[in-house]
Amino acid sequence: xxxxxxxxxxxxxxxxxxxxxALEPLMPWRVSADFMVIALLYGAVRMRPGAAAVxxxxxxxxxxxxxxxxxxxxxxxLTVVGFSASWLKALFFADNLALNAFFLFLGKWAFDLVYxxxxxxxxxxxxxxxxxxxxxxxAAVTAVAGVVLMAILRPLDAARRA
Amino acid sequence: MARAAHSGTRVDVGVLVVCVVxxxxxxxxxxxxxxxxxxxxxxxxxxxxxxxxxxxxxxRVAWMESERLAIGRDSxxxxxxxxxxxxLENDRLRGLLGMGSRLRWGFVPAEALQENGRPGxxxxxxxxxxxxRAGITTYSPVVxxxxxxxxxxxxxxATSIVMLFSHPDFRVSAMTADGSVFGIVYPHIGAGSxxxxxxLRNVVFRTLLKPGAEIITSGLxxxxxRGIPVGTVIAEIRNTEGWSRTYLVRPAVNPADVTSVMVLTxxxxxxxxxxxxxxxxxxxxxxxxxxxVSDSLARAVARLEAARRQAxxxxxxGHPARPDSGRGGR
Numbered sequence: 001x002x003x004x005x006x007x008x009x010x011x012x013x014x015x016x017x018x019x020x021x022a023l024e025p026l027m028p029w030r031v032s033a034d035f036m037v038i039a040l041l042y043g044a045v046r047m048r049p050g051a052a053a054v055x056x057x058x059x060x061x062x063x064x065x066x067x068x069x070x071x072x073x074x075x076x077x078l079t080v081v082g083f084s085a086s087w088l089k090a091l092f093f094a095d096n097l098a099l100n101a102f103f104l105f106l107g108k109w110a111f112d113l114v115y116x117x118x119x120x121x122x123x124x125x126x127x128x129x130x131x132x133x134x135x136x137x138x139a140a141v142t143a144v145a146g147v148v149l150m151a152i153l154r155p156l157d158a159a160r161r162a
Numbered sequence: 163m164a165r166a167a168h169s170g171t172r173v174d175v176g177v178l179v180v181c182v183v184x185x186x187x188x189x190x191x192x193x194x195x196x197x198x199x200x201x202x203x204x205x206x207x208x209x210x211x212x213x214x215x216x217x218x219x220x221x222r223v224a225w226m227e228s229e230r231l232a233i234g235r236d237s238x239x240x241x242x243x244x245x246x247x248x249x250l251e252n253d254r255l256r257g258l259l260g261m262g263s264r265l266r267w268g269f270v271p272a273e274a275l276q277e278n279g280r281p282g283x284x285x286x287x288x289x290x291x292x293x294x295r296a297g298i299t300t301y302s303p304v305v306x307x308x309x310x311x312x313x314x315x316x317x318x319x320a321t322s323i324v325m326l327f328s329h330p331d332f333r334v335s336a337m338t339a340d341g342s343v344f345g346i347v348y349p350h351i352g353a354g355s356x357x358x359x360x361x362l363r364n365v366v367f368r369t370l371l372k373p374g375a376e377i378i379t380s381g382l383x384x385x386x387x388r389g390i391p392v393g394t395v396i397a398e399i400r401n402t403e404g405w406s407r408t409y410l411v412r413p414a415v416n417p418a419d420v421t422s423v424m425v426l427t428x429x430x431x432x433x434x435x436x437x438x439x440x441x442x443x444x445x446x447x448x449x450x451x452x453x454x455v456s457d458s459l460a461r462a463v464a465r466l467e468a469a470r471r472q473a474x475x476x477x478x479x480g481h482p483a484r485p486d487s488g489r490g491g492r
Binding site: 017018021022023024025028031039048049051053054056057060061062064065066070071072073074075079080083120 | 170171173174176177178181182184185186187188189190191196199200203204206207208211212215217218219221222245
């Protein structure tokens, strides 16, 4: 990966992380977009799986430091998601917004799945409701937000390729 | 090349395993050991992000507070508007109660159901919440504490329709309050608020009425009893007929403000209303006089008090009394 690409990816990932912390208090709903997952997937498909796992671990620790319980659950979930996304990047790189939306949806839902299982502080009913209602809705919202952001960032990638 | 790729993959998997193990170790840490790590992260690496998050949260709180304030301000404005309307209605109902106690008998109280006409339209009729079952008959006079409202045109069992004085067919025989000048009151044909004005026609040419002269019903014709206020003279209308005068009259009642009325029964209309409105007017003017006198007394007391304080201050300072103090001043 070239230095310019590293810089650009770092800036975009950093901006998305800041966006997560800036917008989270403004979206106090149970279903909201997860810009941390979008940042991870944006970065992961542009680096090797090992580096993506480290990025996921770092972003997970950032997330976990602001939660009262489950310190490490976010790190574990984002590590797995980051590594998987990078490993599947051949598919993810397809210039197809619908496919990108599907991978964002899958990434967010996988993050919630690993996170909820690692936290193991919910009853079975609450866990199922979280995974199959709220997580699905959050994943859908995240996919929409991610596709919008990718559509905005697409000219940058096109300029790079040109 | 394939070996390098295979080696790279092994490194990636190794890094993944390390990250996963570190995550699990972090997850397995007891709470007393987790808290310092998280706190150290928040104080160092996360500090700018926590600041951003706090700023966004404060912005949201401020936004919600401004919305709450706007809602509160709107509620207060609505309450204030309601209070004004309630005060007006209270005054009207109090006036109606006073009139009811003065009339004593021969009337039917009713609610006026206003028509929602287009803005600027002149309202010419009203629906009342009482009808023939309550004793209302056709051509019964309809009055308010201020004066004439109209007369009943149709009396159904539960409701009745009133022809207001603004209706083109409305007529009432009228006179000045001192009984020296007689005429017939007609509606003044005009648009907007001018449509609620009245005309006093057929006034004998030799008599002149000054603006402000009170016009009351004369009792001639049998529909309206004598002594109910109709309005006050505004000015003379110049007309081409040389044998009588016509005056523009401001009605005593504003139809737009009518919410409660009284319908006089035929027996009461035939026997008259005595000096019910004259008594009310007298009571009002007496009240006004009492208020004026009490205000004058209060002002006089305040002047005397100020003069007493000034005199006390002068004597305490050792100054000679003023020439107008009544103790000399040569």
